[in-house]
Amino acid sequence: MSPHQFDIQLVAVIVAASCAIPGAFLVLRRMSMMTDAISHSILLGIILAFFLVKDLSSPILIVGAAASGVLAISLIEAVNRARLVKKDASIGIVFPFLFSVAVILLSKYARNVHIDTHSVLLGEIAFAPFNRLILSGMDLGPKSVYVMGSILLLNLLFISLFYKELKVSTFDESFASSIGFRPRLIHYLLMAVVSLTCVGAFDAVGSILVIALIVIPPCCAYLLTDSLFRMILLSVVFGISAAVSGFWVANWLDVNIAGSMAFVCGVFFLVVFLLAPQRGLFGIMREKRRQRMDFAEASLLVSLYNQEIGETVKNHPDSRGMFRSADFASKVVEFLKRKGEIAVAGGKLFLTEKGRERARMTVEGR
Amino acid sequence: MSSGEQNPAVPAVRVTDLTVAYGDKTVLWDIDLEIPSGSMVAVVGPNGAGKTTLIKSIQGLVPRVAGVVSIHGKPYEKQRKEVSYVPQRGSVDWDFPTSVVDTVKMGSYGDLGWIRRPGKKEHEKALSALEKVDMLGFAQRQISQLSGGQQQRVFLARALVQSASVYLLDEPFQGVDATTEKAIVRILKELTAGGKTVLAVHHDLNTVSEYYERIAILNVGLVASGRVDEVFNSENLMKAYGGKTSFFPERKSAKRAV
Numbered sequence: 001m002s003p004h005q006f007d008i009q010l011v012a013v014i015v016a017a018s019c020a021i022p023g024a025f026l027v028l029r030r031m032s033m034m035t036d037a038i039s040h041s042i043l044l045g046i047i048l049a050f051f052l053v054k055d056l057s058s059p060i061l062i063v064g065a066a067a068s069g070v071l072a073i074s075l076i077e078a079v080n081r082a083r084l085v086k087k088d089a090s091i092g093i094v095f096p097f098l099f100s101v102a103v104i105l106l107s108k109y110a111r112n113v114h115i116d117t118h119s120v121l122l123g124e125i126a127f128a129p130f131n132r133l134i135l136s137g138m139d140l141g142p143k144s145v146y147v148m149g150s151i152l153l154l155n156l157l158f159i160s161l162f163y164k165e166l167k168v169s170t171f172d173e174s175f176a177s178s179i180g181f182r183p184r185l186i187h188y189l190l191m192a193v194v195s196l197t198c199v200g201a202f203d204a205v206g207s208i209l210v211i212a213l214i215v216i217p218p219c220c221a222y223l224l225t226d227s228l229f230r231m232i233l234l235s236v237v238f239g240i241s242a243a244v245s246g247f248w249v250a251n252w253l254d255v256n257i258a259g260s261m262a263f264v265c266g267v268f269f270l271v272v273f274l275l276a277p278q279r280g281l282f283g284i285m286r287e288k289r290r291q292r293m294d295f296a297e298a299s300l301l302v303s304l305y306n307q308e309i310g311e312t313v314k315n316h317p318d319s320r321g322m323f324r325s326a327d328f329a330s331k332v333v334e335f336l337k338r339k340g341e342i343a344v345a346g347g348k349l350f351l352t353e354k355g356r357e358r359a360r361m362t363v364e365g366r
Numbered sequence: 367m368s369s370g371e372q373n374p375a376v377p378a379v380r381v382t383d384l385t386v387a388y389g390d391k392t393v394l395w396d397i398d399l400e401i402p403s404g405s406m407v408a409v410v411g412p413n414g415a416g417k418t419t420l421i422k423s424i425q426g427l428v429p430r431v432a433g434v435v436s437i438h439g440k441p442y443e444k445q446r447k448e449v450s451y452v453p454q455r456g457s458v459d460w461d462f463p464t465s466v467v468d469t470v471k472m473g474s475y476g477d478l479g480w481i482r483r484p485g486k487k488e489h490e491k492a493l494s495a496l497e498k499v500d501m502l503g504f505a506q507r508q509i510s511q512l513s514g515g516q517q518q519r520v521f522l523a524r525a526l527v528q529s530a531s532v533y534l535l536d537e538p539f540q541g542v543d544a545t546t547e548k549a550i551v552r553i554l555k556e557l558t559a560g561g562k563t564v565l566a567v568h569h570d571l572n573t574v575s576e577y578y579e580r581i582a583i584l585n586v587g588l589v590a591s592g593r594v595d596e597v598f599n600s601e602n603l604m605k606a607y608g609g610k611t612s613f614f615p616e617r618k619s620a621k622r623a624v
Contacts, residue, residue, distance in 0.1 A: 028459075028462065028463075083388070083389070161481055162480075162481070163483070164475055164478070164481075164483060164484065165475075165480065165481075167464070167472075168472045168475055170462070171458060171459070171462045171469070171472070172453065172457070172458045172472070174422065174451070174457065175451060175453055175472070175524075176475075177425075177427055178425050178427060178446070178449070178451040179446070179451075179472075179473075179475055179476030179528070180446050180447075180476055180479075181475070181476075181480070222463065225463060226463050226464075226465065226508035226510075227463055227464065227465065227468075228462075228463045228464055230463075231463050
């Protein structure tokens with residue numbers, strides 16, 4: 001691995017970790033698409049900041065970007081709270097408006113300046129190693145590592161200080177408010193953190209990858225765990241794995257790095273979506289099949305049991321008419337025989353001691 | 367706890383001139399209500415009568431157009447810790463990744479204040495609240511695996527952890543099984559016997575006389591409030607529900623007398 005390759009992966013890993021942390025809360029709050037809104041709204045901030053400082057490389061542009069992200073979020077919240085339109089619509093109303101204002105300003109007053117979302121914010125991770133931090137002649141490594149490293153530390157600090165507040169206000173907003181936490185303040189703090197993370201990360205790796213890294217790893221984690229803390233931890237693990245394996249996929253196929261990282265995120269999700277033990281598609285299907293079989297076994301056993309104790313039996317078990325097909329009936333009988341709960345003698349079914357016990361437990365409600 | 371210093375002559379909850387509107391629709395109109403300390407009060411009324419809004423606006427969760435709320439004689443804002451809130455079970459996402467005991471622990475967050483984390487003491491408190499609602503065996507269970515009745519018990523346990531003196535419950539019996547309903551009533555009666563005050567939004571008019579000693583009948587305005595045996599009558603119910611109820615308390619008590 002060349003130093004160049006190492007630098008790219010280092011930047012990607014830091015970006016992935018800092019995106020996954022606030023991402024978990026965005027996903028739980030059903031606000032994943034806020035990142036999309038932020039990604040478009042920040043152009044306005046960049047342009048206004050540029051008019052102010054007239055310098056494309058000034059860090060003030062980043063501050064402007066983050067501020068307009070927060071502005072977008074506040075406007076969305078304001079439209080939302082008026083309860084006149086639905087929540088998702090308020091996102092769709094605000095960010096195209098801010099974006100279009102930016103486009104008008106740009107084409108009217110800054111036509112000769114090379115400024116657009118692409119040049120300032122659609123960063124290209126392949127170039128991350130070239131933009132280096134040099135202090136008094138010393139090369140300290142890629143600038144992005146320091147920018148995103150600080151953002152990661154800030155995110156970690158934020159979440160470790162306000163974990164409990166974030167948890168309660170995400171789960172039950174009105175309860176949180178009734179015990180004196182201010183869910184709206186927490187909302188804005190979270191959104192400020194998201195906005196800053198987005199701006200920093202857009203600059204380092206580009207916007208689609210950032211959206212993928214904020215939304216997809218927490219969604220994978222959500223399907224795999226029942227604890228918020230583990231969900232955040234797993235999100236980070238997924239994000240980092242997608243970053244590293246995405247890099248090597250890109251290297252192997254000789255394609256765009258950010259693209260293949262986002263692609264790996266999608267593949268991760270597909271796998272988890274299908275294979276998650278309890279919540280995955282296959283898991284749910286397996287559980288349904290198991291329940292169906294469980295119920296069929298129990299009804300056959302109970303029917304035999306009732307017959308034994310001399311109760312009238314609606315469906316005679318030997319007729320196997322209690323099941324939707326003869327095939328399924330033979331399968332149930334086969335399963336029960338293998339478990340040793342019934343025996344067959346002279347073409348008739350009998351309960352074994354074990355089967356009788358299970359039938360009795362079912363009848364008597366455990 | 368400050369509940370020891372309360373003067374029983376001062377109402378636990380006093381609502382004066384409370385008016386709430388959503389947009390141009392008035393939801394609550396000029397409500398004056400006094401809830402004596404240690405009483406168990408039903409809030410009844412037809413759909414859209416503003417029952418939930420009353421519970422929420424007492425706590426300032428929805429903005430008031432006008433009105434003042436005091437708890438034990440002091441403004442609500444200074445008495446937040448005296449009030450425990452059990453929202454409607456359906457108001458949260460039960461797929462949220464957390465366990466039963468952690469959900470109950472949230473009841474202690476208010477006392478902890480900002481930043482401080484729950485520790486062993488809060489864990490013990492949560493477990494003992496779970497024991498009170500008969501859910502100790504479910505402590506480590508994920509909340510999405512609970513039935514409606516179990517969810518309601520978890521919410522009640524969370525409120526018990528708060529060590530407040532006034533309990534505001536929004537439809538605690540909605541969609542719960544008979545066992546849970548009985549268990550909740552028992553716990554609420556224990557609370558009022560211990561001097562706490564309970565105000566619950568209630569739907570089933572059949573059980574009002576059995577569960578509560580006081581009632582507030584609501585339909586945007588306050589139709590009547592007072593002791594159940596004094597104000598829970600067909601005249602007041604007709605005023606609140608119009609022709610939309612076939613329940614007549616007198617007929618029921620007359621039947622019982624025979």
